[in-house]
Amino acid sequence: MGELRLFNTLGRKKEVFKPLHPPEVGMYCCGPTVYHYAHLGNLRAYVFEDVLRRVLAWNGFRVKHVMNITDVGHLTSDADEGEDKVEEGARREGKSVWEIAEFYTRAFKEDLQRLNVLEPVIWCKATDHIKEQLDMVLCLEKKGFTYKTSDGIYFDTSKVDDYGKLALLKKEDLLAGKRVAMGEKRNPTDFALWKFSPPGSKRQMEWDSPWGKSFPGWHIECSAMASKYLGEQFDIHCGGIDHIPVHHTNEIAQAEACFGKKPWVRFWLHNEFLVDKEGKMSKSKGDFLRLHTLLDRGFDPLAYRYLCLTTHYRKRLLFTWDAVASCQQSLDRLRKKVVEFKEEVRSGRGAGEGVVVPAYKRLFEEAVNDDLNTSGALAVVWKLLRDESIPARDRLATLFLFDSVLGLGLEAWEREEVRVPDEVKALLEERDAARKAKDWKLADSLREKIRRSGFEVVDTPQGQRVEKKKA
Secondary structure, three states, X not given: OOOOEEEEOOOOEEEEOOOOEOOEEEEEEOOOEOOOOOOHHHHHHHHHHHHHHHHHHXXXXXXXXXXXXXXXXXXXXXXXXXXXXXXXXXXXXXXXXXXXXXXXXXXXXXXXXXXXXXXXXXXXXXXXXXXXXXXXXXXXXXXXXXXXXXXXXXXXXXXXXXXXXXXXXXXXXXXXXXXXXXXXXXXXXXXXXXXXXXXOOOOOOOEOOOOOOEEEOHHHHHHHHHHHHHOOOEEEEEEEHHHHHHXXXXXXHHHHHHHOOOXXXXXXXXXXXXXXXXXXXXXXXXXXXXXXXXXXXXXXXXXXXXXXXXXXXXXXXXXXXXXXXXXXXXXXXXXXXXXXXXXXXXXXXXXXXXXXXXXXXXXXXXXXXXXXXHHHHHHHHHHHHHOOOOOHHHHHHHHHHHHHHHOOOOOOOOOOOOOOOHHHHHHHHHHHHHHHOOOHXXXXXXXXXXXXXXXXXXXXXXXXXXXXXXX
């Protein structure tokens, strides 16, 4: 098996991946803030992370995949300002924050299921880990990395010599007030570890702490939960590129300050944005594209997964309806091939146990092990399917192995049972007789009648097959 090379944001280059404790791999992925539905841009990250997990498994690693659910502390501004997003969602819909978080967590998990994304080994909610977050803040306070303001406990980034290394930030170039409003901050890059509940008001989510009623900052939750489940150093941390300059930069600073170990995480992987003609997809635009938007238009959710596979995760992916339609067609063709191969094997002409074709396996592995080159992997798939020198059973076995990485659910795919009306059955029988009599003109005429009835006839070596006509 070849080496797996991944692009590490921390060093801005591809590196051979070797875990701390092989064959175990610890992988943490930033999950959703559950105040609204996930849009398609959000979901691109989870498809990328799922492919990464599957490629790690392909290479013989056992992945402990942890994903958080942010149900408190993520303010509307990354600069520690504004309203808690979950509280904002509760106010928008006239529900409690707990109801909002539960509803959108469930909706998010349903989206992942539709996209055939493997469930994390561990889900962890921020509100279930208040103690761990508070303990980490107290650790940082004890070590002298914090200071108190009127609205919270802040991390002093001037105490960290290499702050911003992930994002290649230079603190001396960040003028006060340029990146964020300073308020009582000592440095423009300082960030809230713990926020105090505003005087004279009661939040729906707040907890007792040494400083009174309060709640955790956004950044502390990921560091605390990742380290609880994966240790004070682990292998991989993932997220979107928008997390690099603030969230992930702050995670590194506080974790390495608390634990005294560098690097806290060895590999950082980030996916690029999904964009449309108006730019990056964002919930702030109001009317955003969800997975259900595709379903409402008659597309299979896995057509969107296929779309994600067509472009490298570190490149921007342009969303258009034409692109989705094209990917739906490609997915349909793949499924059709699977059904044809299965039927050929079942008919006895391709009988026997299928074996994986070594040459194609090598090509596929070279692609996915080169920093998850999924578009290259898809090219190998189509080359395999067109190679008629290989028996159907072997192409099928090889394709199913490839799909353990691609995640398109091909092995379980079977031809859809079609309910054929009696009048169409009569036309099929008449056409079958015409073909046996070699009356091709009549056979073609009957095919057209069947098509007008909403069905397509496919002629196979085993005889006629009828399919529902596509819209």
